Amino acid sequence: MNLPLSITKNIHDWLFELMSAPIAAVVEMVLIAVAFLGFFALAGLLLVYMERRIAAFFQLRLGPNRVGPQGLFQTIADALKLVSKELVVIDKADKFLYNLAPYFVIVASLMALSVLPFSQEFHAFDINIGVFFLLAVSSIGVIGILLGGWASNNKYALIGAMRSGLQTISYELSVGLSILTIVLLAGSLQISEIIAVQQKGGWFIIQGHIPAFIAFMIFMIAGTAETNRAPFDLVEAESELGAGFHTEYSGMKFAYFFLAEFINMFIIAAIGTILFFGGWLSPFGITESIPLLGVMWFMLKVLGLVFLMMWFRWTFPRLRVDQLLTLEWKYLLPINLFNIVFMAVIVWLGLTINF
């Protein structure tokens, strides 16, 4: 059996020495959950700050720079403000589903976070179907968006939710197929295994050359669509729908949606890093001897991809609903299917680039 909980072996062993096995397991789970909640909040706030600052530089502005050094605490101040705000109760809304929706979104992104490998052996949950689990879990979030839009008794929110539904159903395919292209190369769904293959033969984007690059482009496009960010932000298209599915949410419930959007972006970038850029591996193996530096490499690569997604957002206009579907079904999907065959042929003939 794979070690399900091997974040740091020392803590694990120490806990199991200290108390009986069942209690230790529970304590360990709680510790991990707290750690991930903390990471979720911190990374979310940091990403929001990063987005605002980067957007400002794209737009010839300064961005938040008053609260704390370089405005670093701005998002914390905003979060405190959101906590203190009134949670508006909507008349004739489906109260139960309305209140449930933010938790769906947030639980989905937390679950997806749990399988990400931050470094060698620095892994909360390394199951043998890791990539599949990530895909499956990350698409639960859309149920929260659908529920939120449907339950808040607002037509703008409803339109936004319906758009979200059709968007996720279509783009889920492309994300899955582009991941499948890489799984062909890796020969495994387990994340640690995928990275181990890359450690031997180079990052997949180099190993798989042309088809891997095509898969990467498709993955980035579809991943951006998965997270409902511009140019695929039809769900909240502020010039069309006001605020889309979260029109009627206020205070902390809105903040859940907002944070989850950024964490989803982080997760998509992390999957991209694991599959195409070797996860926590350092370039040319320069710091392979120090596993802790893997965290740094992993975060650097993830933030690089996140920056790419922000760059998309602050450059491109938004697509229209029918064009969104045209792009997926007429362009991405056929190319993707062709690309899988291409990749299979390459793997079969052994044309991959191996170091």
Place this chain on the structure above:
Amino acid sequence: MTTTIETNTFKSEEYFINMGPQHPATHGVLRLLLTIDGEIIKNVEPDLGYIHRSIEKMCERDSYQQIVHLTDRMDYLSSHINNEAVCLTVENALGLEIPERVKVIRTILAELTRLASHQLWWGVMGMDVGALTTYFYGFRDRELINDIFEETCGARLTMNYNIPGGLMFDIHPNFVKRTKDFIAHFKTKLPEYDTLLTGNVIFQKRTQGVGILTKEDAISFGTTGPVARASGFSCDIRKHHPYSAYDRVQFNEAISTVGDTFTRYQMRIQEMWESISIIDQLIDNIPDGDFKVATNAVIKLPKGEFYQKVETARGELGVFIVSDGKKSPYRMKFRSPGFSNLSALKKMAVGSKLGDLVAIMATLDIVVPDIDR
């Protein structure tokens, strides 16, 4: 019998949304009553009057000098051209001979106003289709024009620089240099507008073939300005009925026959190039002379009806004065371009998607205070 069962089972239901008066895409307090089937628009009814301030009625109370500053507040993005329209009407009615210097300065300022208005429109157009960054690039260049206005006229938006008989005061000594600097700067930035937005494949897909207005419809709805010219209706007042110094400059009327949203967009980009060329031709030869001719402190127009039309950034602005010989008009009527252009919205938008409506509204370039007055 079977057909009725089928239609009942798969009945698509139309529903109704209020777009506005508080909505980001309506640029102010315009309210659109939308009937929608899914995403497809079945009917659009603009509902006006949320920012009606009865400017026409207030004009009947004010003297002719005072009327000018009210027109700043109609189409606030082409306030200088509005002022000019009223001044021209009054001057024509009085039969005043306006110095050449005034005419040239007015023309330069009017073209700068058109540029500023189109820059803002370009930014907002990008924002409406989802590219937020364009807004800031548009505003970056617009600020430079606003600086020119502020230095010469004292205000950035509601200038009130024209008075019946000329200008309130002479141009600032820095005016010519600042304008030249701006033109040199903007000539390098305008191609960037094209690479960033015009050439973008998403933007083209969003706008091409969307919201088509035929030439017949354009004429029958009374649309003017870039909206009508995109449909092939040649209606540039500067070309057909030149006023101020437009008879001595060379420029082309931007015109096309396609009539879709993308063409309306292109018309305005072309107009920016034309405005640059007009300013280029005039800025070096501002004639010397007086900046105004003396008028009576209390202007009284002769009895009669007077009409003057000018080309604002949005189209034809007509000023109609009925005078009974007193110090204020008996009746004042503004023919605002935005109102007529908006009336064609239903023709363009029905059958398209919700996202298209926003793009169409953006290329109509409506200013709601101009529609309501």
Place this chain on the structure above:
Amino acid sequence: MSYFSDIYNGVKTLLTGMSVTGKYFFNARKEIITQQFPDNRATLKMFDRFRGEVVMPHDENNEHRCTGCQKCELACPNGTIEIIWDRVVDEETGKKIKVIDKHIYHLSMCTMCGLCIEACPTDAIKWSQNFSNSSYDRTQLTKVLNKPGSKIMPGVKDKE
């Protein structure tokens, strides 16, 4: 075949768009156009024709140039200016002349059209370059332009 050229051209236009924004991002230090307003309040200078609010300049003897002719009051479209005046006997000539008691200016109603300043025959009022004139109390926006105890400059005559 147009299918593939569409993809190629599409990707190309997207990349050119990204190069434009990217250029600004990587030169952000030079290109930033916004100002940090309350910080630069002390150094911020308006243009000398800027229409901030109407003021009445006084010289060192606490004298102004307003004759109380009320032309500004008539020129104003909004009733922003109110002049409270009186007639006193001029000591030199023995004639009765107009003297202002209070020149009241309602900044809250002013549209900054500049007609009053154009109308003034003695250049008694002019624009100041103040900005950010907002206040928490609207009574503070009603200003008396002539200072208490001020009188008219000798020699300034209303043109009859």
